[in-house]
Amino acid sequence: MSTHDKLLLRHHHPFIAFWLARxxxxxxxxMLTxxxxxxxxxxxxNVLDLGWVGLVEFLPRLLFMLHTGHVADRYDRRKVVALCQGGQALVAIALVLGSSSGEVTREMIFVLAFLLGTARAFxxxxxxxxxxSLVPTALFPAAVAASASAMQTATIVAPALGGFLFAFGSLWVYAPTALLYVVACALMLSLPRRQEPLTQERPSLHSLLAGIRFIRSRRDIFGAISLDLFAVLLGGATALLPVFAKDILLTGPWGLGLLRSAPAVGALLMAFWxxxxxxxxxxxxxxxxxVGVFGVATIAFGLSTSFWFSLLVLAxxxxxxxxxxxxxxxxxQLETxxxxxxxxxxxxxxxxxxSNQLGEFESxxxxxxxxxxxxxxxxxxxTLLITGAWIKLFPTLAKRERLHEPPTQVNAP
Structure with a gap:
């Protein structure tokens, strides 16, 4: 066990509760998705209805973008998160009740998908x-990686578990999902309440747009966020995996499942490292x-006709x-x-x-x-062209030595 691991486990029990909640x-x-x-x-x-469900879930993130950030900065964040998790539990409970009575309809699913997306947006x-606020600055990169491992673990295991349970009936998925959200809510409320005050600024157009202005004023932050946007937008190939599985790699649904899991497996192993x-x-x-390796791996996957090589490059x-x-x-986070x-x-x-949604559309x-x-x-x-261009456009970001150095350039691009 590394020194970072020992410090995280020995001195930061709140982080463990946070990780389990994630x-x-x-x-x-x-599972719910x-x-x-x-x-x-x-x-x-109707296959088109599946696309509409995804769009309805994403819509609240766009509609409430400015308000979600202000809520997170004005109120107790652990309570905000717990309230959102409770809201998602209620969505699952509504599906439990609807499934038990046989009254789940297309329109009901759309409404619940919007509510689910709203809770996730906040x-x-x-x-x-x-x-x-849960870990010292020196341990923050390790904490981000550990937190990301929670997401990747769920991405690998939970969809398969949800599909398996659904074979026994929808109640077998919705009920455990509601329980998971309740547990997450309890874990989040167990975190220590922060003592320092958050912003007392009243909601206004000026305060709601503060996040955008801040990003624009920090050239390195703007470069990092926009690099991810355009790299994933151009390099995302997950929407085309069914085509590769069926027509190019000549495999079946089991192969498609492995192809979808491969990036998450690679990400999880890297998160642990x-x-x-x-x-x-x-x-x-x-x-x-x-990001350059991401682009090269994307090209290699596109040219591959070997199933096992495709799994490797996706990982x-x-x-x-x-x-x-x-x-x-x-x-x-450290620069903000x-x-x-x-x-x-x-x-x-x-x-x-x-980047994820539009990347699928672009593909x-x-x-x-x-x-x-x-x-x-x-x-x-x-993706490779964007990487090269961003190195030229944001040289201080490309030459940055540490995560927590004071920014050397703060003028808006």
């Missing part, structure tokens, strides 16, 4: 802004290299993405004053969500225009 919440969401999608398809048999910035051996030097250079892709995510996440973390996290969360559109393989290869090339 595991429960992430697992509950993954699988069950809702399958339930909707059983009801309507939960995410408060959760991200809460973590820095970074939790034990945090990156402390040359963080800017390592972040750009990891490498996930590991590289995890390095970039941990560095970026720790850097942005505590009173601003909620609003900055809300903007960052919108960028991440937009589908380019595949329609140019073909599946050219679309993925072009996306990987685009």
């Amino acid at each position: 595991v429960c919440t992430a697992s509950g969401f993954q 699988v069950a809702i999608g399958w339930h909707m398809y059983q009801l309507t048999g 939960e995410m910035p408060a959760t991200q802004a809460l973590l820095p 970074l939790a034990r051996f945090p990156i402390e030097r040359q963080v800017g250079r390592i972040m750009f290299i990891s 490498i892709l996930g590991a590289a993405d995890m390095i970039s995510m941990v560095i970026r996440g720790a850097f942005v 004053p505590d009173a601003m973390r909620g609003r900055v996290s809300a903007v960052n969360g919108l960028f991440i969500g937009a 589908g559109l380019t595949a329609h225009w140019f073909g599946t393989v050219p679309a993925v290869v072009l996306g990987g090339v685009g």
Whole structure:
């Protein structure tokens, strides 16, 4: 066990409760997403409805972006997170009651998906802004990696578990999901209440836009967030995995499941490594290299006709993405004053969500225009071009030595 691990475990019991709450919440969401999608398809048999469910879940993040950050900065963050987890538990309970009475409808699922997305929109910035107060600055990169491992663990295990339980009936998924959210809520409320005051600024257009202004005024933060946006936007190939599984790699649903799990496996292994051996030097250079590896792995996957080689490069892709995510996440949080973390996290969360959602759309559109393989290869090339361009546009970020150094440049780009 490394020194960082010992310090996290011995002196920071609140972090363990935080980590367990993240595991429960992430697992509950993954199980609920699988069950809702399958339930909707059983009801309507319309593939388009599955796309609408995803869009409805994402919509609150866009609608309430400015308000979610302000709430995270104005109120007790642990209570905000716990309230959101309680709201998601109520969504699961509503599905339990609807399933037991056989009254779940297409419209009901859309309404509950919107409520689920709303709860998650308020939960995410408060959760991200809460973590820095639980551990000292020196341990924060390790804590980010450990927190990310919770998400990756849930991504690997929970969807398969949700699908397996749904075979016995929807109640077998919705009821355990509600329990997971209740446990997460209790764990979050067990965290110590922060003593220092948060922002007392009243809600206004000026305060709501403060997160955007802050990001624009910190050139390195703006570069890190926008690099992730465009790199994932161009390099995302997950939406095309069914096509690769069926038509290129000539495998079945089991192969598609392995392909979907491979990036999460690589990311989880890397998260465990970074939790034990945090990156402390040359963080800017390592972040750009990891994004470049992400692009190369994307190209390799697009050109591969071997199932096992495709699994390997997808695992490498996930590991590289995890390095970039941990560095970026720790850097942005450490460079942001505590009173601003909620609003900055809300903007960052919108960028991440937009890159994932629009990245799937971009992949589908380019595949329609140019073909599946050219679309993925072009996306990987685009990621490499973006990486090179961002090194030129944000030289101080590329040369950054440590995560917690004072920024050397603060002028807006």
